[in-house]
Amino acid sequence: MKVSQLILAAAASGLLMTSACNKTDQKADDKTMEQNEPMSKGEALMSSYTPFTLTADLSNLSEKQQQLVAHLIDAAQIMDQLFWKQAYPGDKEALLGAQTDPALKQYIQVNYGPWDRLNDNQPFIDGVGEKPKTANFYPTDMTQEEFDNLSGEEKKSLYTLIRREGKNLKVVPYSEAYKEELTQAAELLRKAAALAEDEGFKKYLTLRADALLSNEYYESDVAWMEMKDNEIDVVIGPIENYEDKLYGYKAAFEGYVLIKDMKWSKKLEKFAQFLPELQEGLPVEDKYKQEKPGTNSQLNAYDVVYYAGDCNAASKTIAINLPNDERVQLKYGSRRLQLKNAMRAKFDKILVPIAKELIDKSQQQNVTFDAFFANTMFHEVAHGLGIKNTINGKGTVRNALQAHYSALEEGKADILGLYMVQQLHKKGEIEGDMKDYYTTFLAGIFRSVRFGAASAHGVANMIRFNFFKEYGAFEKTEKGAYKVNYDKMEEAMNALSQKILQLQGEGDFEGTSQLVKEMGMISNDLQKDLNRLEEAGIPVDVIFNQGKEVMGL
DSSP: OOHHHHHHHHHHHTHHHHHHHHHHHHHHHHHHHHHOOOOOHHHHHHTTEEEEEOOOOOTTSOHHHHHHHHHHHHHHHHHHHHHHHHHOSSOHHHHHHTOOOHHHHHHHHHHTSSEETTTTTEEOSTTOOSOOTTTTTSOTTOOHHHHHHSOSGGGGOTTEEEEEETTEEEEEEHHHHTHHHHHHHHHHHHHHHHHOSSHHHHHHHHHHHHHHHHSOOHHHHHHHHHOOSOSEEEEEEEOOOTTOOSSSOOOOEEEEEEEEOHHHHHHHGGGGGGHHHHHHTOSSOGGGGOSOOOSOOEEEEEEEEEEEEGGGSSSOOSEEEEOOOHHHHHHHOOEEEEEHHHHHHHIIIIIHHHHHHHBOGGGGGGOOHHHHHHHHHHHHHHTTSSOSBOTTSOOBHHHHHGGGHHHHHHHHHHHHHHHHHHHHHHTTSSOSOHHHHHHHHHHHHHHHHTTOTTSHHHHHHHHHHHHHHHTTSEEEOTTSOEEEOHHHHHHHHHHHHHHHHHHHHHTOHHHHHHHHHHHSSOOHHHHHHHHHHHHTTOOSEEEEEOSHHHHTO
16 A cells, blocks of 8 residues: 555544634634633743643553553653753742742643743743753763863763762763652652553563663663564653753653554555665765665554643654664664654644645645655655664764754654655656655755754754755745755755755764754745744644643553
């Protein structure tokens, strides 16, 4: 079955949920109109988000499995508490307690601190100052010299904090720094493991519980890759390094609780098999594509029922590519998780209104959910392309590019995802009109660029927008609408793919810094167009109603 046929099933599965949520939104709109009162600061800020209820059909799950899901949600909530500790160096309760505006307090909770993640981490609470690049992974007053003089490679570990001990610095493993919380989370994972009916899932939960306490995650990552038939899934622990704006070394805690669409996932499996062939065809010299991607990679579809921690901070993730450990990726590949209920919410509530406002009327019909799903899906698959280790002895790409790694990696996945769509379309593996994929891709840039420079995805989108503009891949009409130049799209795609793959392969920190500086910013002209979206009342992202009560657990 082709991708476009599969996508129709996903669209149908999200209709009832979206309709119910729209009714809720309408009641809120009616209430606002009745009140006719000016919005408070907090209400104005919260208008950037639109609510969506996370739920899934649990009727196929046994009573034991439903109890397992409840344990996973409880464990994810602990990840939420830990992310607060990592993201905000101050006293969370004091910060929240000082607020008299309930909506402003909610906005603090959405951002896990007093800095607006949709506005380049600018403070929205008076007197708090700029957000430190260190977050709370390092002392906020730590100097570069102090860090350089600290001995041991563990200082660069994803799973350690840097703390002061008198005048000196010391390295503290997460398992020690957060021992109480991680012990509680490990106990919940073991309770869930005892209820698991799938042996692979049971093994993963047990090893993940051990990893939280040992600070060693490799074995549990491998166990997660080996699972095939589990209906329930959880991504939990220290995962991404977006929050560390200083070096990009430290991983932040998060948790997703997921219900797999077994039939749909089975149909998507075949696409990972094309990775070696697509790797060979990348538009770059052979030395930048010498690694062979694993073909055991899985491509699955899920309904996500709980977000916690890093993934829940401001803009919400709609697809996942894990694990991040390069050793696991090279040996086993990775798993790509498509969060279809969250994806459907963003398409209906955000992308369609954006297209009506900014895309030329002659091309608005080319913005489709089919293309949005495919572009998003192959973004995650494309993380497996390129190389993980530099070609000149600078170590991993992640360590060589430091704080710029995440933005460039997301940019690579975006552009190579489109490359994959184009190549598979040529092979007849994907149906539909390439104009749909290109136009939806452009509309998607407007959606993601609104996440701002504080987001790796936002920076990646800015670079791509400005690069495509230089190549004439789109033009702005006299009426202020954007129109894709389809004949120039492929040229721009190949040129940007080549540039990013070269920067990663060389581990070129200076070159990447220059690219971010020159093209990672929003121009005045683009900002005016983004302001139009705000004036039209189009939300930037979704905020979730979620939890055990919502799920009836």
